[in-house]
Amino acid sequence: MSERSERTIEPGADVAADGTDTRTGGRQAVVPAQRANRRKRAPLSENKRAERKLGWLLCAPAALVMVAVTGYPILYSLWLSLQRFDLRFPAEREFVGLDNYVTVLTNDFWWTAFGVTMLITVVTVAVELVLGMGLALVMHRTLVGRGIVRTAALIPYGIVTVVAAFSWRYAWTPGTGYLANLFSDGAPLTERASALAIIMLAEIWKTTPFMALLLMAGLALVPEDLLKAASTDGATAWQRFTKVMLPVMKPAILVALLFRTLDAFRVFDNIYVLTSGANETSSVSMIAYNNLIRGLNLGIGSTMSVLIFIAVAIIAFIFVKLFGTAAPGSDDGEGR
Amino acid sequence: MADIVLDKVSKKFPDGTIAVRDVDLEIADGEFVILVGPSGCGKSTTLNMIAGLEDISSGELRIGGERVNDKAPRDRDIAMVFQSYALYPNMTVRENMAFPLQLAKLDKKTINQKVEEAAKVLELTPLLDRRPANLSGGQRQRVAMGRAIVRKPKAFLMDEPLSNLDAKLRVQMRTVVSRLQKRLGTTTVYVTHDQTEAMTLGDRVVIMRGGAVQQVGPPQELYDNPHNLFVAGFIGSPSMNFLPAAIEESRLRTALGDVPIGDRIRRELSRADAPRELILGIRPEHFEDAELIDEETRRRGIVFEAPVDIVESMGSDKYVYLTVEGERATAAELEELAADAGAADFTGVGSHLVTRLSAESTVTEGQNRRVWFNLEKIHLFNPADGRNLTLREGRAAGALAD
DSSP: OHHHHHHHHHHHHHHHHHSOOTTTTTOGGGHHHHHHHHHHHOOOOHHHHHHHHHHHHHHHHHHHHHIIIIIHHHHHHHHHHTEEOBTTSGGGOEEOTTHHHHHHHTOHHHHHHHHHHHHHHHHHHHHHHHHHHHHHHHHHHOOSSHHHHHHHHHHHHHSOHHHHHHHHHHHTSTTTOHHHHHHOSSOGGGSHHHHHHHHHHHHHHHHHHHHHHHHHHHHTTSOHHHHHHHHHTTOOHHHIIIIIIHHHHHHHHHHHHHHHHHHHHTOOHHHHHHTTTTTTTOOHHHHHHIIIIISOBHHHHHHHHHHHHHHHHHHHHHHHHHHHHHOTTOTTOTTO | OOOEEEEEEEEEOTTSOEEEEEEEEEEOTTOEEEEEOSTTSSHHHHHHHHHTSSOOSEEEEEETTEEOTTOOGGGTTEEEEOTTOOOOTTSOHHHHHHHHHHHTTOOHHHHHHHHHHHHHHTTOGGGTTSOGGGSOHHHHHHHHHHHHHTTOOSEEEEESTTTTSOHHHHHHHHHHHHHHHHHHTOEEEEEESOHHHHHHHOSEEEEEETTEEEEEEOHHHHHHSOSBHHHHHHSSSSOOEEEEEEEETTEEEETTEEEEOOHHHHHHHTSTTOOSEEEEEEOGGGEEEGGGOOHHHHHTEEEEEEEEEEEEEOSSEEEEEEEEOSOOOOOHHHHHHHHHTTOTTOOOSSEEEEEEEETTOOOOTTSEEEEEEEGGGOEEEOTTTOBBTTEETTEEOOSSOO
């Protein structure tokens, strides 16, 4: 009984499997709706199943290594976060359940750091997107000295973050720093607002080229003919940018935003070098480090790490959800 | 609607290459003009200059009597159809077609009405809410046309709009384009590299080579009276046969036998700078099986005998490939045409004649066959500059003309 019903579905399954519709030929008018229906009920053919198995086998070694080097530490820190575990008082180690989470989430330091992190993330990513887009357009459009322009634009990204951060710190040090002498009389790195601004400036300076690089890859996806068509259709340069380029580039923009948001949320090096988190300029990564490595409080530090991990996962989840609905040209998210 | 005038228009790229050289062209209001030529001949660059997508290096371009050299594409009121269709992937068919109208700031009701109207003409109504990704090639092509016609622009510019379609659909769409243009009466400039499209579509055809116009005229005129070797070889399928011809006294010695020449050609050849060698050109349909012609007709031409290589029966007639002795005709134009056809390195030994004989002919492969050709229809070209020597007042007069 079941065997027979399976057989009747088989031809349909074949059609859906290779994505072309042999029965309706050139008349694509009816295809998408049908295809969607068929995909649901189509069982996997022998061939497909074997292919899938091979796929898993080929992935297995890499997957195992990944599990060993990332899965284990994640699970271990999860385990640590459920314990009271301070290396200064090793005798007091015990399982406390979610107590550490309550401690952290009711603590003002944590929420201040969280606010600082969010501020840095939102401001830097927004500014980087605008600047990066401009830089990408320049790099995409330059006809003369293309190589030099691109290389020059990428220099900040090529410098080690800590080294760059130190150069910013010296530049803003009163007395010796050229920027400090130029723009202020006090010590800007010792006041909260100006210190945060400098941290963000350093971040933006450093990672805008990366953003530009990702966006330039997106620009290359916009066919020249599309822009020509838009200009004969009567679009101004700005309209061509907003109505044609941006929508076509949207997937590339989202990828760039995702990468940069995740990076920005974990900001650490610049803060560590520039202020060491003084005057409430700590990010969440910074206070996790202070608790875990400096304070030797493995329980609380791990709890913070897990919370950062969850925050990053939420950001990634939101972005990936966004991709699924927004890939242009595919109404049913077929691209995935 | 408007006329388009190109007055000594040239395009020089920054690297020094001259893509278009002093093109003079007057396109009348409502006319359908085809720009045709092999790749790299400057036809697309010319079209882009009319559209405003390329700057004009020198010369003047007037649309509707108004100089538009320095106007942006959006201010020229022209619509363009691209080979890639260039549909906006993020918009539905309706939004694609409405886009130029929205940019022109028309109100929603008018936009809707115009889009529906254009969709009806192109039978796109059931597809209006689809996205381009879910359309077939032919449907996308129609949407691109729809986007052009909704605005009722001064002119349509089409850049190889049918080249991405398969052969059958291309023939079908050709008639659609033709009918649409007649119905709307909008001035149209159409670029193609396909001489069949050029012959079938246009009121007038402009043949370009190396950035310069070779000849302008109605398709039949270009076919019958080519001004030079390039036009003769480019127009027609299968193309004209070319043979070297040596001048001897009052006749030409060719691989097909001696060809008598009339007084006029002789006068032409007696000039000091006259070439010693000519190229004889003759179209496939001006041959006939010697058995099938009457005495009267026979006198108008000469008969030769040649081995039959291949016979292709088309039903209505037969394409017969004959092998002839001697070298092939050589000229820069012919090499360029062969290269464009992708046959530069594939010509075999000796030369072949393509002839179109009546279907009644009993010719078979491998035999020697007597074949007649019409002397009144042959063209003689100067191999040095490609000029057609048999033209008199723009009309081909054959070799015997007095």
